[in-house]
Amino acid sequence: MVMNFDAICSKLKNENYKITPQREIIIHILLNNEDKHLSAEEIYDMAKKINPDVGMTTIYRTLDLLVELGVLQKLEFGDGRTRYELNNEDMHHHHHLICLKCGEVQEFEQDLLEALEEKILEKKDFLIVDHKLKFYGICRKCR
Template sequence: MNRVTNISQQFAAHNYKLTPQREAIVRILLDNEKDHLSVEEVYMLVKRKFPHLGLATVYRTLELLCELHIVQKMNFGDGVARYDLRDDDHMHMHHHLICNVCGKLEEIKDDWLLELEARVAREYGFSVTDHRLDFKGTYNSCQKNGCKGDKECRAVS
């Protein structure tokens, strides 16, 4: 099924309407799935096709998408919230690799934590509904370029 149609149905299921503004925002997110866009970036991109759209609408729509578990609001330490499309099952977030040198943010779609979640349930009496796993480090290909220094810790990870 078309992803926009799918999302439209999820809106309807919760008595929300997929207005033209909301649809434009959703399309921007789908078209830039790899990019972990910030509110401002979404705003800029969607304004090309929809010049009259207001910034507050972007904030509200992203909050709505978050509530519907279509996206996940995240903070990678650059001072702005970023939004990441969830997997189709809307269950778990994928993992991230964040390079200290080049700054690249790569996604790992596999879920590597099923075993650990079972362990958490067993040992801590805690049933996991979601997780977040980020790795910081350096790509081997970036290693030779040297490290920019140890300032990355200042970021809110």
């Protein structure tokens, strides 16, 4: 499914969770920064600008809840920060490029592994539904 505001809210409501104003802020931040792979700290900084009453505990609890509900995926890129990404239906089809100098994470939007996936199905009778590929290197700015 595609994660938009209504889809996320109905997931929460289906599990009897309320759409509190603080949760709403966090959801909007996630949706408005879909390609940025934000960490909890970054989400906290942004949320604070919208509503100074938002606490770090609320951020962590909400993010955990959204992971549990399948709205978000947790990502680790080896810099000690957990980052979050919306669990969209096309998630499977992108890879991550991680700069070893500045830590910036970019997306490469194509899968291009279809031939390999087919080979694995053929040789191992194993059906691929997802994969996480991280490329480590140096970005344009850092070179």
